[in-house]
Amino acid sequence: xxxxxxxENYRKLVYDKICEYVPMKEPLGHYKITRDYIDRQGSxxxxxxxxxxxxxYGATPEDALLPAAAQQLSEDWILIQDDxxxxxxxxxxxxxxxxxxxxxxxxxxxDTGQIAMWKMLKDYIIQAGVEKGNRLYEKFxxxxxxxxxGQYIENTFIQDTKDLSKADESLYMRIVxxxxxxxxxxxxxxxxxxxxxxxxxxxxxxxxxxxNAGIAFQITDDILDMTADEKKFGKKNFGDLYEGxxxxxxxxxxxxxxxxxxxxxxxxxxxxxxxxxxxEIDYLRSIIEKxxxxxxxxxxxxxxxxxxxxxxxxxxxxxxxxxxxxIIISAMQKLYKRDK
Numbered sequence: 001x002x003x004x005x006x007x008e009n010y011r012k013l014v015y016d017k018i019c020e021y022v023p024m025k026e027p028l029g030h031y032k033i034t035r036d037y038i039d040r041q042g043s044x045x046x047x048x049x050x051x052x053x054x055x056x057y058g059a060t061p062e063d064a065l066l067p068a069a070a071q072q073l074s075e076d077w078i079l080i081q082d083d084x085x086x087x088x089x090x091x092x093x094x095x096x097x098x099x100x101x102x103x104x105x106x107x108x109x110x111d112t113g114q115i116a117m118w119k120m121l122k123d124y125i126i127q128a129g130v131e132k133g134n135r136l137y138e139k140f141x142x143x144x145x146x147x148x149x150g151q152y153i154e155n156t157f158i159q160d161t162k163d164l165s166k167a168d169e170s171l172y173m174r175i176v177x178x179x180x181x182x183x184x185x186x187x188x189x190x191x192x193x194x195x196x197x198x199x200x201x202x203x204x205x206x207x208x209x210x211x212n213a214g215i216a217f218q219i220t221d222d223i224l225d226m227t228a229d230e231k232k233f234g235k236k237n238f239g240d241l242y243e244g245x246x247x248x249x250x251x252x253x254x255x256x257x258x259x260x261x262x263x264x265x266x267x268x269x270x271x272x273x274x275x276x277x278x279x280e281i282d283y284l285r286s287i288i289e290k291x292x293x294x295x296x297x298x299x300x301x302x303x304x305x306x307x308x309x310x311x312x313x314x315x316x317x318x319x320x321x322x323x324x325x326x327i328i329i330s331a332m333q334k335l336y337k338r339d340k
Contacts, residue, residue: 003331007048010061010068014047017069018076021116033101034109037076040092046188047072049331053192053206056324064195066127067136070120071188074144077113080106085155086243087273128195136194139203143187150178158244162270164254165262172246173215180218185335186210205318209311209332216305216336219297222247226285226294241284242273248300250284253293261287305336 001009018038024031047068054064082088083096084103090096098106121140125133154175157167189206225240226249240247254265265287268280288294312319312329319325 001327003048003052003327003334006052006327006331007044010048010051011041011044013061013065014044014051014069014072015041017065017120018073018116021069021073021120022113030105030108030112033097033105034112036097036100036109037079037091038073038113040094042072042075042079042092044072045335046075046184049185049188050192050195052324052327052331053189054195055192056320056322056328057193057196057198057202058320059192059196063128064192066120066124067140067191067195070117070124070140071191073113073117073120077110077117078147080110080113082151085151086239088239132194132197136191139187139190139194143182143191146178147183150175154179154245157246162244163266164246164250164269165266167246167251169248169251172248172251175246176215176218177211180221181211181214184217185214202318205315209308209315212304212311213308213332213335216301216308219248219301219304220336222249223294223297223301226288238281238285241281242276244269244271244273248297249288249293252296253288253291256291257287301336305333308332308335 015038019035022031022034022038024035050068050071051061051064054067055061079091080097083091084098084106088096089099094100097109101109121137125137127133128136153171157171161167186207186209189210190203193202193206222240225247226238228237241250250265254262257265265284268276268284271280309329309332312332319328
């Protein structure tokens, strides 16, 4: 069994638990909107890592279910806000919530999702006991707070800076560490380890592996934004260019460009999403192709993905040997070797 097969084994269990906390009730219109992204379901990678890591270290699926459901619900309500901030058109292959129902109703739905998420975590404290429950709560809180910091840094560039000459790969990596490495990879793994009663030393080990896998995951996501089949990816292509986001693809291409090309790129990046023309996006694509921005990004993703694999092998003696060991290794691969 690989990681994607593992996820499918527990998808319904996690989804049903979320629905318990966000039921269809009055006012029905509000809960229909709140359930929209929940019912579309995502990749479930994050709750999958919570469940898998917990089982790897000896916990049961029931032990990890509430934290896994809270992890997935956090994604569902955060994406509503992300899509409003980015003015995205699509999410999971369908119209973004604010496009479908309006910004006001979308914000209300996001608020309800967040409230339900914190209720799950409170209930976990009751279920697991105060010591373990509070330890997991504090980790979850830290993960969420750091993620929002990364969102702020990214939005500051998009909304205020709008100048690629003032950005570099270190800024990109800071955003990725907040929004992807912690939130998408090692945070969920650490939550699973806490469920299983593991030490801080184990959590630190998982962080080292997850940092590298998370970077590889995000760079791959950036590449897919430009190359993936839209139906599989669930979002329109070139969203990062329209939104003016930092990626290794555009940073490498900008660094390699002539002064005249840089001036034109900056002029496009200073525009809001709605102001950018197809011709301007095509120009950015031509620059990326000219300087092989995608090829460069693929090489960096492979480097970090390989490093994650090496660390898994390096720490193999400290990782339990059971039916979940190979699935964890598969999970690190599936984070960056994917098409959606």
